[in-house]
Amino acid sequence: MKKIYFKSIVFGLATVALASCSDVADEITSIVYNRNFSPTSVEAKVRNRTNIELSWNLGDGVTNYNVEVYANDSLTFAGSPVKSFSVSPDEVPVLIKGLEGETQYSFRVQATDGNSSRDSKWSSAYAKTEAEQIFKNVAEEDIKGSSVTLRWTAGEQAETIVLTPGDIVYNVTADDIAAGAATVTGLTPETEYKALLKSASGKTRGTITFKTGIDLADTDILVKAGDDISAAIKNAPEGYRLVVEPGEYGIATDEAAFGGSITISKQLTIKGLRQNEHPVIKGRFKVEAPLTIDQCTLDGKGTDGGQCFDFTDALEIEYLSVTNSEITNYTKGFYYVNKAAKIGQIDIDNCLISNIECDGGDMFDCRAGAILKLNITNNTIWNSCKGRDLVRYDDKSSNFEGVTPVITLDHNTIVGACNDAGKRILYVRFKGNSINFTNNIVASSAGNFSNQKNTAEPTFSNNIYFEADGFVTSGANANALFVDGEGTILDPQFADAANGNFTIGNDNVKDKKAGDPRWY
Secondary structure, eight states, X not given: OHHHHHHHHHHHHHHHHHHHHHOGGGOOOOOOOXXXXXXXXXXEEEETTTXXXXXXXXXXXXXXXXXXXXXXXXSOOOSOOSEEEEEOGGGOSEEXXXXXXXXEEEEEEEEEOSOGGGOOOOEEEEEEOOOOOOBOOOOGGGBOSSEEEEEBOTTOOOOEEEEETTTEEEEOOHHHHXXXXXXXXXXXXXXXXXXXXXXXTSOEEEEXXXXXXXXXXXXXXXXXXTSOHHHHHXXXXXXXXXXXXXXXXXXXXXXXBOOOEEEEOSOEEEEESSSSSOOEEESEEEESSOEEEESOEEEOTTSOSOOSEEEOSSOEEEEEEEESOEEEOOSSOSEEEOSOOEEEEEEEESOEEEOOOOSSSOSEEESSSEEEEEEEESOEEESOOTTSOSEEEOOOGGGSTTOOOEEEEESOEEESTTOSTTOBSEEEOSTTOEEEEESOEEESOOOBSOOOTTSOOOEEESOEEESOGGGTSTTSOTTOSOOOTTOEEOOOOEEEGGGTEEEEOOXXXXXXXXXXXXXX
16 A cells, blocks of 8 residues: 555656646746835945945835934934935935934835835944044144144034143134134144044044144254255264255255265254155265154255165164155165165155166165164055066075064055066065065056065055056966965056056045055
8 A cells, every 4th residue: 555655646746747847828927025125235334434325235126215314323223313315226325424423323224116015124234424524734834833723614613622642622712613723832842743623512523633843952953945955964963953944955966066975974864844845855865874854855866876875884773764755766766775784774654755767776675784674654656666676685694693674564555666577576585584564555566576485475464456466366477476365456546646646536445544544
């Protein structure tokens, strides 16, 4: 009986299957559900501090989406929404404007086709807006040695301005609000301050940073427009600072011409008087002592073709610091170490570096010496080093026992450098090195990181690459010893790269905050 029963079941199933396959008229070609499916992948992203871009996957047959926005909420959707509206599918993603800063918002989306009985269930997301920014950029003429005038949109309400360091609190007056300006006194000269404009509720309405101006000290020498800067450098005592007014200055081999070089044989600082109007110094520096350059434009046009900074003797030198400056038009490179010099630290920070051809040298070029710490941070490098290596550091470790160089490149925008399959950003051969390569944008380069076995594989984090596959994609460059496997390929959408404007247009790149911060 069991066998007969089994065969009957098989026969019955076969009959049903044959009937189903032969009856084309009963084929299911569409399904109409009782209600629309809820939107999926709802995502809320902050745009321009207080706007939110809301996106989701579109559904079939949906004609509109209902959107509700709740303030000070974490997906509870209690009370009444602060905004509610409908959008068509072709309006997605939608940019929601007019939100309050530093506020957590919940968003929910519902799919509809005009029949309310078929409305989907709500799908949700949340995001917190950033602080508002109603401060205007601080003008040079508003910055003094011990005071600053801060400006914002006239008529906008505010309660206090809080400055750090020092936790200085300034109470905003009605006159300040009407004028959109307030002057804060009692500051320390040459100090980086952060100012927060606060509302009565304590929320931030604006944030700005600035550096107070110079009050000349006993160890400062003011170099005025038209002065001989070579003479000022030669005559300055050890450890003094030259404060240089805006203007054009030449380091001359004779009194008649710019374009020479001068030896720095004592500790010295050369600083532009103003933050936004730099003195232009034409010439080169032979570095034989600690040197600081700040708020200057160094121009190699008309020089003998050498590097901007040349370490010309086998000395121990504590540091070279180049900050908040522009370096341009040098033929061979930025610095050159071809003597057995031992340099404690080189800092290159917040600089614009352009039109350095690297004809006869590499950009940051150490061949015979040792640099214990090399920090290249917050710079933009473009129209330079197209056919050479960016960081060259030859192996002279046998001459410098115990030296283990640390190389850091962080928050730089590097465009067009090493634009050859055989050229390297990190041509590092000095044994025992360690490298950090983080938060950089590398664009328009056919090069690679390194093909040298002594080059330590860097610590990589949050880097972006565009038209530079040899740095991020395995196999894209046969010369590459390693690639940044965690890197992201994205087009920054620079505003005008050909003319040196690298303002970022791609919101996804802005979200990552990679590259030189000046372009965010």
